[in-house]
Structure formats: C-alpha cells, structure tokens
Amino acid sequence: MKIPVCVLLGTCFFAINVGDLHWRGTEGGREIISEFRRVNHSRLRINSFNCSVDDCRPCSPGSYADVKNVTECQCCKQLNVNGSCSVKTGVFCTPCPMGHYQNEEKQEQCKPCPTGSKQPKTGQTECIPCDSGTYQNMEGQSECKPCEEGTSQPRKNQTSCLPCNPGQYQPDKGQSQCIPCDYGKFSNGSGSLNCSACEPGSYQSDKGRDRCLPCEKGNICWESGCAHCRPCSAGTEARSSGMTNCTECEKGHAKQSESSALCQPCEPGTYSNQFGLSHCMTCPTGYYCISGSDSPIECMKYEICPPGSGQPGECEQIWHRKVDNSRCLYSDTFIAVVSVAAAVALILIVFVIIRLAKVNPPQSSIDERARLLPSGNSNSSAQTEPSYTGL
Numbered sequence: 001m002k003i004p005v006c007v008l009l010g011t012c013f014f015a016i017n018v019g020d021l022h023w024r025g026t027e028g029g030r031e032i033i034s035e036f037r038r039v040n041h042s043r044l045r046i047n048s049f050n051c052s053v054d055d056c057r058p059c060s061p062g063s064y065a066d067v068k069n070v071t072e073c074q075c076c077k078q079l080n081v082n083g084s085c086s087v088k089t090g091v092f093c094t095p096c097p098m099g100h101y102q103n104e105e106k107q108e109q110c111k112p113c114p115t116g117s118k119q120p121k122t123g124q125t126e127c128i129p130c131d132s133g134t135y136q137n138m139e140g141q142s143e144c145k146p147c148e149e150g151t152s153q154p155r156k157n158q159t160s161c162l163p164c165n166p167g168q169y170q171p172d173k174g175q176s177q178c179i180p181c182d183y184g185k186f187s188n189g190s191g192s193l194n195c196s197a198c199e200p201g202s203y204q205s206d207k208g209r210d211r212c213l214p215c216e217k218g219n220i221c222w223e224s225g226c227a228h229c230r231p232c233s234a235g236t237e238a239r240s241s242g243m244t245n246c247t248e249c250e251k252g253h254a255k256q257s258e259s260s261a262l263c264q265p266c267e268p269g270t271y272s273n274q275f276g277l278s279h280c281m282t283c284p285t286g287y288y289c290i291s292g293s294d295s296p297i298e299c300m301k302y303e304i305c306p307p308g309s310g311q312p313g314e315c316e317q318i319w320h321r322k323v324d325n326s327r328c329l330y331s332d333t334f335i336a337v338v339s340v341a342a343a344v345a346l347i348l349i350v351f352v353i354i355r356l357a358k359v360n361p362p363q364s365s366i367d368e369r370a371r372l373l374p375s376g377n378s379n380s381s382a383q384t385e386p387s388y389t390g391l
Contacts, residue, residue: 095123098142112140116157129157132176146174150191163191166210180208183227197225201242214242218261231258234278248276251294265292268310288312 096102096110099118103111103125113119113127116135120128120142130136130144133152137145137159147153147161152175164170164178169192181187181195184203188210198204198212203226215221218237219229222244232238232246234257239247249255249263254277266272266280271293273281283289287296288309299305303312 097122099140101125101127115139115159118142118144132156133174135159135161149173150193152176152178166190166192167208169193169195182207184225186211200224200226200244203227203229216241216261220244220246231261233258235263235276237261237263251275252292254278254280267291269308271296282308283310 096119098120099113100110101113101119101124113136115137117127117129118136118141119126132154134144134146135153135158136143147170149172150170151161151163152170153161154176164187166188167186168178168180169187170178171193181204183205184198185195186198186204186209187195198221200222201220202212202214203221204212205227215226215229215238217240219231220238220243221229232255234255235249236246237249237255238245239262249272251274252272253263253265254272255263256278266289268291269283269289270280271283271289273295283293283296283305285307286305287298288305288311289296290310299309299312303314305312
C-alpha cells in the first residue's frame with residue numbers, strides 16, 4: 001500500500017458509512033490523498049473526519065503535488081518549472097531568483113551565477129556571460145558592472161576591467177577599448193581619463209605615446225599640442241633643443257635657408273655686421289676678413305688686400321712695389337737686373353754662335369780653298385804634308 005501524501009490544499013476527506021472505500025474532501029484542515037482503503041470505524045465521526053498528521057507526509061524537497069487524489073509527489077522538472085521545491089509550502093517548485101540558476105532535477109536550492117556572469121530573469125537554467133566593457137566580481141548577481149572611466153575590457157565573462165596603458169585614455173564607462181592619445185598629446189600613467197597636450201617646445205608626431213619629445217636644434221614650437229616642430233626661417237636659429245622661439249643670427253654669422261639648423265660663421269673673405277642676415281657680404285678692397293668676421297679689417301701700407309681677402313698679402317720689398325691696395329708690380333731694381341741679365345745672355349749667345357762657325361766651317365768654303373791652290377807636280381808628300389806659317 002502506498003503511503004498517503006499530505007499537501008496544503010485546504011480540504012480533508014471523510015467517510016459517511018462504515019466500510020466506505022472512498023474518502024471525500026471537506027473545507028479546512030489538511031488533506032489526505034490515499035488509495036482505496038477501508039475506513040476504521042473507530043476513527044469515523046458523523047459527517048466529519050479530522051485528518052491526522054500521522055496519516056500524511058509533505059512532499060520532499062525537489063518534488064511537488066498540485067492536484068488532489070494522488071499518492072506520489074512529482075519531481076520538479078528542469079525544463080518545466082525550474083528551481084527548488086519549497087519545504088515550507090510542500091506544493092509547488094519555486095523559480096530560481098535573479099542572479100541564480102538550476103540545471104539539475106530534484107534540487108533543494110538554486111546555484112548562484114559565478115563571477116563574470118549574470119542572470120536578470122527568474123527560473124533560468126544557465127547564466128549569461130558579462131559582455132565586453134562590463135565585469136562582475138561577485139556571485140549571484142543579476143547584472144554586470146560597467147567598466148569605470150580609465151579602464152576597458154575587450155573580452156567577455158570577465159571579473160575585472162583593465163586600466164588603460166600609458167599612451168591611452170578612456171573618458172567613458174562600459175567601454176571595451178581604450179583610445180590612443182592623438183598627435184601632439186600623451187599620457188604617462190595607467191588608467192588615464194584623458195591625454196595631456198605637449199608643452200610648448202615639445203612635440204609628438206605619433207599616436208598612443210606616453211611622452212613628448214623636445215624640438216631639435218633649429219626647430220621650435222611656440223604653442224601647446226604640437227604634432228611637429230617648425231624650422232627657423234633664414235637669418236634665425238634655435239641654438240638648443242626644446243626652444244619656443246627663434247633668435248636672429250649674431251653678427252659674423254648667417255643662415256641662408258630653413259634647411260640649415262643653425263647660423264654658420266661667415267667664411268674667410270666675408271663678413272656680417274648685422275643681426276639676422278641670411279648671407280655674408282664680400283670683404284671690400286683694402287680689407288681682409290677672417291672666419292666669423294663682423295667687420296672688415298683694414299690692410300697695412302705694405303699689405304695688399306683684393307676683394308674677398310681672407311688674409312692680407314705682402315709685396316717683396318726688393319723685387320716688388322705696391323701700386324694700390326689690390327696688386328704688386330715689379331720694382332725698378334727688379335726690371336734693371338732683368339734687363340742686364342737679358343743683355344748678357346744675348347751677348348753670350350752671339351759669341352757662342354760665332355765660335356761654333358769658326359770651328360766647323362761650312363763645306364762650300366773648303367771646296368773653294370782647294371780650287372785656289374797651285375796645280376804643279378802633285379806628289380803625295382806635297383799634297384799630304386801640311387804647311388805652316390808664322391814663327
């Protein structure tokens with residue numbers, strides 16, 4: 001025989017006649033749900049019968065009874081009404097509350113959603129992972145938390161957010177990505193809500209950087225947030241890095257174009273007597289200019305200085321004489337010596353020519369002399385014997 005099941009439906013069964021096999025319900029009290037069995041006359045009361053607690057039992061946790069005249073409780077089904085069976089009511093399974101779930105049958109209680117997940121509805125069999133840009137670091141929660149400013153979370157089902165790296169920022173909540181700092185800006189710490197502009201004299205030509213760079217020599221930035229530094233114009237310079245303005249070239253210096261970083265000293269033979277010049281001037285006649293001259297230097301009386309002289313020249317006092325500030329001419333002594341030397345050389349040349357003519361007479365003269373000799377007895381001794389004259 002099956003054990004009667006007691007449920008709180010507010011009715012009770014009684015028997016009218018001894019030996020009745022059916023029990024009938026009345027209002028009030030507890031209800032006995034039983035199979036057919038003979039009524040014990042000793043417990044029968046006319047028109048009423050109060051149920052005894054000994055004759056029924058409540059549904060066990062994880063089961064329920066929602067109709068009359070049953071002898072067994074029904075299991076709480078996972079896919080029907082989820083959650084756990086209430087011991088207090090003993091009748092219906094209670095849906096799992098928000099932030100909880102139950103994916104098994106006949107369970108006394110629901111499971112809390114794990115960290116990194118949520119469940120905004122009741123009576124669910126699973127939890128929902130937190131979306132990117134959100135997190136949950138506690139169990140049994142119905143919603144996920146948005147990432148705070150200065151943080152982000154690109155992945156789902158996370159228990160925390162990540163602070164923005166140096167060079168990035170995030171001014172809003174619930175974001176999946178941090179934003180790289182723009183050109184001319186930087187952030188040097190983690191978890192930044194915004195980026196800072198580069199100070200005057202510095203720049204940043206890339207995105208997502210944690211610092212700015214000082215302007216190089218010859219370049220300046222006079223305002224905040226420079227992405228590039230600007231070169232100084234011709235005749236001006238920035239002598240050190242991190243400058244906010246250009247200065248004019250000093251005297252004795254010049255800069256021709258923006259392509260040159262710094263002013264350069266004037267080359268020998270040129271000078272610059274003003275500030276901020278783009279070209280050096282040629283040293284005039286009678287003056288010379290050394291490297292970096294801011295004014296020409298006058299030559300001495302014995303010096304010569306043609307235009308563009310880097311240093312003075314001198315005439316040799318014996319052989320040259322100074323005509324003006326730019327040239328030397330041969331002196332009178334030098335001209336006389338050269339003239340005498342030329343005359344002597346000419347005389348020597350004539351003498352040598354005459355001497356050579358006497359030593360080696362021409363063949364025609366020899367033939368003429370032979371023709372004039374006497375043609376007498378021509379013996380060999382007379383012909384070959386030389387004749388001598390004089391002492």
